[in-house]
Amino acid sequence: MLKIKNLEAGYGKIRVLKRISLHVNPGEIVTLIGANGAGKTTLLAAITGLIRATAGEILLKGDNLERLKPEGIVFRGCSLVPEGRQVFATMNVRENLVLGAYVQHRQGKRQLQEGIEYIYDLFPVLRERRHQLAGTLSGGEQQMLAMGRALMAKPALLMLDEPSTGLAPLIVKNIFQIITRLREAGNTVLLIEQNAKAALRVADRGYVLETGKIILEGSSEDLLTNRDVQRAYLGRDVKEN
Amino acid sequence: MKRHLPLILLILAVIVVQLLTRWTDTAFYLTPLTMTGYYSLVIVGLCLLMGYAGQISLGHAGFFAIGGYLSAMLTTKDLMPLKETLLLGLCDKLGLLVQGQDMLGVASLQMQPWAACGFAILATIIVAYAIGIPVLKLKGHYLAMATLGFGIIVYRLALAFPLFGEADGISGVPGFPLLPGLAVSGDFNSRVSNYYLAWGMVALVMWLLVNLIHSRVGRALRAIHGAEGATNAMGVDTARYKLNTFVISAVLASIAGIFLTHYNGGIGPSEAGIMKSVRYVAIVAIGGMANLWGALVMGAVLNIMSLRGMFGSYDDAVFGGILIVIMLFAPQGLLGISLSATFKRIFRRGE
Numbered sequence: 001m002l003k004i005k006n007l008e009a010g011y012g013k014i015r016v017l018k019r020i021s022l023h024v025n026p027g028e029i030v031t032l033i034g035a036n037g038a039g040k041t042t043l044l045a046a047i048t049g050l051i052r053a054t055a056g057e058i059l060l061k062g063d064n065l066e067r068l069k070p071e072g073i074v075f076r077g078c079s080l081v082p083e084g085r086q087v088f089a090t091m092n093v094r095e096n097l098v099l100g101a102y103v104q105h106r107q108g109k110r111q112l113q114e115g116i117e118y119i120y121d122l123f124p125v126l127r128e129r130r131h132q133l134a135g136t137l138s139g140g141e142q143q144m145l146a147m148g149r150a151l152m153a154k155p156a157l158l159m160l161d162e163p164s165t166g167l168a169p170l171i172v173k174n175i176f177q178i179i180t181r182l183r184e185a186g187n188t189v190l191l192i193e194q195n196a197k198a199a200l201r202v203a204d205r206g207y208v209l210e211t212g213k214i215i216l217e218g219s220s221e222d223l224l225t226n227r228d229v230q231r232a233y234l235g236r237d238v239k240e241n
Numbered sequence: 242m243k244r245h246l247p248l249i250l251l252i253l254a255v256i257v258v259q260l261l262t263r264w265t266d267t268a269f270y271l272t273p274l275t276m277t278g279y280y281s282l283v284i285v286g287l288c289l290l291m292g293y294a295g296q297i298s299l300g301h302a303g304f305f306a307i308g309g310y311l312s313a314m315l316t317t318k319d320l321m322p323l324k325e326t327l328l329l330g331l332c333d334k335l336g337l338l339v340q341g342q343d344m345l346g347v348a349s350l351q352m353q354p355w356a357a358c359g360f361a362i363l364a365t366i367i368v369a370y371a372i373g374i375p376v377l378k379l380k381g382h383y384l385a386m387a388t389l390g391f392g393i394i395v396y397r398l399a400l401a402f403p404l405f406g407e408a409d410g411i412s413g414v415p416g417f418p419l420l421p422g423l424a425v426s427g428d429f430n431s432r433v434s435n436y437y438l439a440w441g442m443v444a445l446v447m448w449l450l451v452n453l454i455h456s457r458v459g460r461a462l463r464a465i466h467g468a469e470g471a472t473n474a475m476g477v478d479t480a481r482y483k484l485n486t487f488v489i490s491a492v493l494a495s496i497a498g499i500f501l502t503h504y505n506g507g508i509g510p511s512e513a514g515i516m517k518s519v520r521y522v523a524i525v526a527i528g529g530m531a532n533l534w535g536a537l538v539m540g541a542v543l544n545i546m547s548l549r550g551m552f553g554s555y556d557d558a559v560f561g562g563i564l565i566v567i568m569l570f571a572p573q574g575l576l577g578i579s580l581s582a583t584f585k586r587i588f589r590r591g592e
Binding site: 074075079098099100103 | 457460461463464466470471474475477
């Protein structure tokens with residue numbers, strides 16, 4: 001689905017990503033974990049076309065995403081749920097979802113309504129609040145709305161940037177359960193998270209990013225039991241085990 | 242239907258006001274009312290830009306002046322000395338020019354008003370794109386300052402060139418015949434038709450804008466206002482939307498300038514002044530930013546008061562003052578506030 005080869009990107013003269021390679025297969029949940037400043041958000045910015053890669057290539061379904069503007073990349077089927085949710089506060093829940101289907105404007109009204117119903121089934125709380133302004137939703141509800149909004153574009157690849165930020169632990173659990181449901185519905189997900197434990201529990205595979213390099217790659221179980229990962233990201237002292 | 246109710250009310254109000262001036266024998270009110278109609282075009286255009294796309298412009302008087310000055314200049318200045326040039330020869334062949342006589346009976350050559358109108362709008366579009374492409378990359382007060390700079394340049398150019406009449410402006414602008422029997426002019430006998438023409442244009446523009454903001458485009462604009470980055474992530478070409486909205490509102494200001502100049506028979510540099518731009522921004526703010534109808538109503542009320550001289554020589558001070566008060570106490574606009582809540586807020590602040 002997504003294939004990144006030897007990607008280099010950064011801001012000005014600062015090289016943040018140093019020859020990164022990773023891939024996401026169709027129907028997989030892949031997580032990218034790493035501490036602050038590791039380059040997670042930079043990687044997303046490069047995939048979504050907000051910054052230009054200086055070397056390497058990004059392929060989505062075999063198409064090169066280089067030289068495409070952000071909106072072009074969304075049209076190719078790559079949707080982002082931005083960090084901090086960024087719902088459209090002054091618009092109601094339904095309008096937020098309709099805007100999510102912006103790239104699907106050729107579909108008829110009936111298909112649009114079906115799409116919205118599908119999201120309501122996935123997140124029943126959004127149906128209850130469909131006429132409410134998005135700014136008045138709780139953090140967890142806003143996260144669900146942001147995810148629903150991105151799904152409205154019927155993306156081939158859904159990218160989630162730190163969906164657990166600023167949410168209560170119980171809500172985080174709920175959000176991650178929904179992510180597993182997304183896979184069952186056949187979606188492909190790239191999950192960027194600081195909350196390594198939660199992310200690895202739902203993901204099939206994971207990559208560990210550190211100061212712009214991928215230092216580890218493997219199945220989620222392997223990473224969860226890896227001592228380095230445990231020490232660095234899961235907050236567990238090695239001696240305890 | 243619900244969406245078009247205000248539009249029907251607007252049309253009814255326009256008719257009722259005209260009938261009232263007829264019955265009460267106060268037809269002199271029609272002149273400021275007509276001018277207010279044209280100013281309303283600037284205001285609703287700016288409302289689309291500020292309230293919906295979330296981009297400020299302190300240079301809209303500049304676009305108004307570009308429209309007004311260009312159409313005034315092309316329809317009054319004698320183009321005879323330029324007759325042999327390629328561009329004018331082409332205009333002549335296309336029938337865009339009109340032969341006339343000046344006061345001394347010497348043959349002169351002017352441009353047809355509708356051709357001048359076309360050139361003025363074209364020039365506005367070019368200038369709006371040229372200014373908009375670099376300037377709309379800025380945000381917040383940087384954008385405000387850049388558009389303010391543009392407004393100052395236009396004002397200074399209008400003052401500096403003899404071609405634009407310097408401090409006197411351009412007068413003697415002929416009427417603009419639109420249809421047989423209907424011309425934009427200050428002619429005493431066509432007061433009623435001009436009143437309906439101006440407000441008919443307002444109704445038409447409102448209908449277009451209301452449809453626009455309820456469309457896919459309008460939804461994208463409101464989303465840009467809310468969270469620009471996220472809108473981009475939805476696949477919306479945010480830069481293009483902002484630019485096109487800027488150009489649309491500039492063209493509305495320019496059309497208002499063209500029509501008002503033909504109506505008044507002239508234009509002066511005060512129309513290009515900074516305080517005019519501030520006034521437009523103030524009125525949009527009073528109307529409630531993302532509220533086309535609020536902006537229209539407040540614009541109509543304040544412009545008529547101003548044109549009837551109710552603020553005396555404190556005109557500019559009143560609009561500046563209104564802007565400050567609105568920003569402090571009613572950022573949602575006058576029509577969007579609950580009075581009791583505001584009083585509570587003011588008094589709590591005082592404690």
